[in-house]
Amino acid sequence: MDQNQNTSSRESKEKRSEFFINDHIDILVEILKRLDGPSLGVAACVCRLWSSFARNDSVWEHLCFRHVSSPPPSSVKPVVVALGGYKKLYMVCLRPVLSRLSDSDMVRRVWTRHEVQLSLSLFCVDYYERSGRLGGGGGGDASASSLMFLCNTVNV
Amino acid sequence: MKREHCHSSATASQNNSKPEYSSPPSSALNGKAKIWVDEQGYSGSGGMDELLAVLGYKVRTDDMADVAEKLEQLEMVMGSAQEDGISQLSDTVHYNPSDLSGWVQSMLSELNTGEDMPSINGPLLAPGESSTRTSTKFCNSQRTRVFNDDSEYDLRAIPGVAAYPPAHSSSETESTRKRLKTSIGSNSGGIEVSGAVSDPTRPLVLVDSQETGVQLVHTLMACAEAVQQENLKVADALVKHVGLLAAAQTGAMRKVATYFAEALARRIYRIYPQDCLDSSYSDILQMHFYETCPYLKFAHFTANQAILEAFATATRVHVIDFGLKQGMQWPALMQALALRPGGPPAFRLTGIGPPQPDNTDALQQVGWKLAQLAETIGVEFEFRGFVSSSLADLEPSMLDIRQDEAVAVNSVFELHGLLARAGAVDKVLSSIKAMKPKIVTIVEQEANHNGPAFLDRFTEALHYYSSLFDSLEGSSGPSQDLVMSEVYLGRQICNVVACEGGDRVERHETLTQWRGRMDSAGFDSVHLGSNAFKQASMLLALFAGVDGYRVEENNGSLMLGWHTRPLIVTSAWKLASSTE
Numbered sequence: 001m002d003q004n005q006n007t008s009s010r011e012s013k014e015k016r017s018e019f020f021i022n023d024h025i026d027i028l029v030e031i032l033k034r035l036d037g038p039s040l041g042v043a044a045c046v047c048r049l050w051s052s053f054a055r056n057d058s059v060w061e062h063l064c065f066r067h068v069s070s071p072p073p074s075s076v077k078p079v080v081v082a083l084g085g086y087k088k089l090y091m092v093c094l095r096p097v098l099s100r101l102s103d104s105d106m107v108r109r110v111w112t113r114h115e116v117q118l119s120l121s122l123f124c125v126d127y128y129e130r131s132g133r134l135g136g137g138g139g140g141d142a143s144a145s146s147l148m149f150l151c152n153t154v155n156v
Numbered sequence: 157m158k159r160e161h162c163h164s165s166a167t168a169s170q171n172n173s174k175p176e177y178s179s180p181p182s183s184a185l186n187g188k189a190k191i192w193v194d195e196q197g198y199s200g201s202g203g204m205d206e207l208l209a210v211l212g213y214k215v216r217t218d219d220m221a222d223v224a225e226k227l228e229q230l231e232m233v234m235g236s237a238q239e240d241g242i243s244q245l246s247d248t249v250h251y252n253p254s255d256l257s258g259w260v261q262s263m264l265s266e267l268n269t270g271e272d273m274p275s276i277n278g279p280l281l282a283p284g285e286s287s288t289r290t291s292t293k294f295c296n297s298q299r300t301r302v303f304n305d306d307s308e309y310d311l312r313a314i315p316g317v318a319a320y321p322p323a324h325s326s327s328e329t330e331s332t333r334k335r336l337k338t339s340i341g342s343n344s345g346g347i348e349v350s351g352a353v354s355d356p357t358r359p360l361v362l363v364d365s366q367e368t369g370v371q372l373v374h375t376l377m378a379c380a381e382a383v384q385q386e387n388l389k390v391a392d393a394l395v396k397h398v399g400l401l402a403a404a405q406t407g408a409m410r411k412v413a414t415y416f417a418e419a420l421a422r423r424i425y426r427i428y429p430q431d432c433l434d435s436s437y438s439d440i441l442q443m444h445f446y447e448t449c450p451y452l453k454f455a456h457f458t459a460n461q462a463i464l465e466a467f468a469t470a471t472r473v474h475v476i477d478f479g480l481k482q483g484m485q486w487p488a489l490m491q492a493l494a495l496r497p498g499g500p501p502a503f504r505l506t507g508i509g510p511p512q513p514d515n516t517d518a519l520q521q522v523g524w525k526l527a528q529l530a531e532t533i534g535v536e537f538e539f540r541g542f543v544s545s546s547l548a549d550l551e552p553s554m555l556d557i558r559q560d561e562a563v564a565v566n567s568v569f570e571l572h573g574l575l576a577r578a579g580a581v582d583k584v585l586s587s588i589k590a591m592k593p594k595i596v597t598i599v600e601q602e603a604n605h606n607g608p609a610f611l612d613r614f615t616e617a618l619h620y621y622s623s624l625f626d627s628l629e630g631s632s633g634p635s636q637d638l639v640m641s642e643v644y645l646g647r648q649i650c651n652v653v654a655c656e657g658g659d660r661v662e663r664h665e666t667l668t669q670w671r672g673r674m675d676s677a678g679f680d681s682v683h684l685g686s687n688a689f690k691q692a693s694m695l696l697a698l699f700a701g702v703d704g705y706r707v708e709e710n711n712g713s714l715m716l717g718w719h720t721r722p723l724i725v726t727s728a729w730k731l732a733s734s735t736e
Binding site for chain 1: 457482483484487488490491492494495497499525526528529532533534687690691694695697698
């Protein structure tokens with residue numbers, strides 16, 4: 001299908017073949033799926049189209065579990081989605097957890113089941129705390145989050 | 157599975173092979189109870205003083221007396237030196253500044269070339285010459301003020317050597333007393349007090365901002381001793397001393413000393429802290445404690461792992477939480493149950509809490525929040541709250557335990573309070589047995605704050621809370637959290653030190669003692685598996701930058717500690733010789 005699109009677009013254009021990625025959204029998505037967190041953030045700033053895809057939770061789902069040694073069970077997705085989605089899971093828990101736990105570039109690493117489990121647990125605790133605070137008039141104030149220890153840069 | 161070396165009273169050096177921490181009672185006592193009082197040698201950490209080791213200075217415990225004397229001498233010499241005395245020092249190159257003995261020896265020899273000074277080992281001064289000079293001035297003015305006190309506060313009256321740096325032998329106690337006499341007599345002398353006089357009559361420096369807390373500790377101990385002996389005048393004087401000394405400290409030491417001094421003062425003046433009816437306030441404090449440091453998180457995660465493993469195949473589960481508070485333990489368990497292979501079981505939670513002063517139903521609010529979460533993640537949930545001022549008032553029949561459900565009992569820091577009333581803990585343990593739980597998870601502080609003698613309790617508590625405050629020092633996060641966590645711990649300190657009888661609820665006991673109690677009540681230990689250990693280790697690794705937490709395994713229980721000192725323990729139990 002891709003090739004057909006390519007050839008058709010090539011045919012429809014002038015002698016110079018132009019390839020405009022925004023015309024090929026499925027390729028775009030495939031590429032975005034393989035990016036790491038910071039790159040996804042950058043990609044989201046390129047244009048509105050890219051932004052809409054980079055913010056799509058399924059891309060982040062791939063990011064979260066891409067390097068896990070064994071694929072997560074299917075029951076994970078509804079839980080994560082209910083707790084705020086994969087992007088939030090990545091930003092709030094996975095990324096800080098993995099960057100703290102790994103010595104080298106975390107993208108290359110294989111993430112163990114334990115780390116993912118721990119991140120999910122912390123994610124759930126965070127959700128619980130935020131939901132409590134919103135109800136109690138805290139207004140989503142992040143300053144009292146139980147995950148603050150992850151977010152703060154440590155200055156010893 | 158990692159096994160780390162903890163206290164071992166037999167080691168002479170720090171670099172041994174790592175023996176298993178099996179904690180026979182004698183070594184546990186050696187390791188902890190005597191760390192402040194035993195002047196001849198601190199067991200554990202290989203002959204180096206622990207407190208100073210934390211600060212980065214390596215001082216042999218045998219040399220502590222010498223270290224203190226050398227410091228005094230050095231300070232005197234520097235105080236009496238000329239303005240260019242500092243530049244004399246700057247010529248020397250110091251290698252290995254953590255070796256205090258060598259460092260000050262070299263400084264002394266440099267300053268006192270030609271003077272016949274006895275050689276001593278090692279100062280307690282932090283390397284900062286200019287600040288030493290200001291401290292000399294400061295302490296001298298303090299000294300004048302201090303020693304103008306009424307002779308009723310005669311510190312010589314204190315029996316034992318707890319108040320002053322330890323002497324090598326008992327004969328030096330006399331020189332200590334002489335030292336004090338000289339300084340009392342020379343309060344108008346100012347700075348140059350017997351600079352050239354030999355050893356025994358050197359004036360005693362009681363207030364010194366550079367001193368790293370040895371003096372402070374000794375004064376605290378002396379005060380506690382005086383309180384134990386009902387010698388309240390002396391105790392009163394010492395408490396004020398502690399206040400002065402604590403003001404010269406910084407960081408964890410200052411805070412610990414301040415709290416202990418306050419608690420001692422309350423005990424002396426019999427101003428007991430108000431019985432805190434406002435449990436919501438203590439809940440808030442505990443929340444801040446939860447956020448600042450990993451102790452509670454460790455407790456929750458390890459207990460949850462044990463419960464999860466016990467509930468591996470159950471379809472209906474019922475958890476009884478002896479102290480629900482804000483319910484922070486349960487979201488993680490519910491999430492783990494939701495993702496359990498085979499789907500989540502029906503989850504029932506019974507939360508027990510103290511009565512609220514304003515009659516709000518805090519338990520129901522927590523239950524409602526948890527129910528919302530359960531609905532979000534797709535776990536069938538049921539909640540029941542029980543208000544009870546004491547766990548001993550609970551009857552198993554009230555809890556409506558159904559036939560087909562697997563029961564877990566969870567107690568995080570709730571059992572030690574029962575020891576204040578006779579028979580309460582036995583009643584609760586038999587209630588637990590009547591509930592027929594599949595697993596009982598208990599998290600308690602690892603310390604003996606329930607001994608019969610006040611001084612022992614005080615000593616233990618001082619060591620314990622020093623470690624705890626020390627671990628808080630490096631924590632990141634808003635300072636508001638840190639302050640509230642310290643207040644939370646400060647209330648515990650106050651309770652341990654100032655209260656007695658039924659009011660003293662912070663009756664912590666060691667794992668060994670709890671094990672004995674559980675064994676005799678008819679429970680068998682359940683080993684926490686490697687999953688719990690790994691999770692706990694990972695959790696601690698997340699507190700990056702605060703590199704001092706240690707997870708240890710102790711016969712199936714997991715201990716979280718700060719450096720070499722275990723602070724809290726999670727243990728799991730099941731009914732002995734049960735049918736399952």
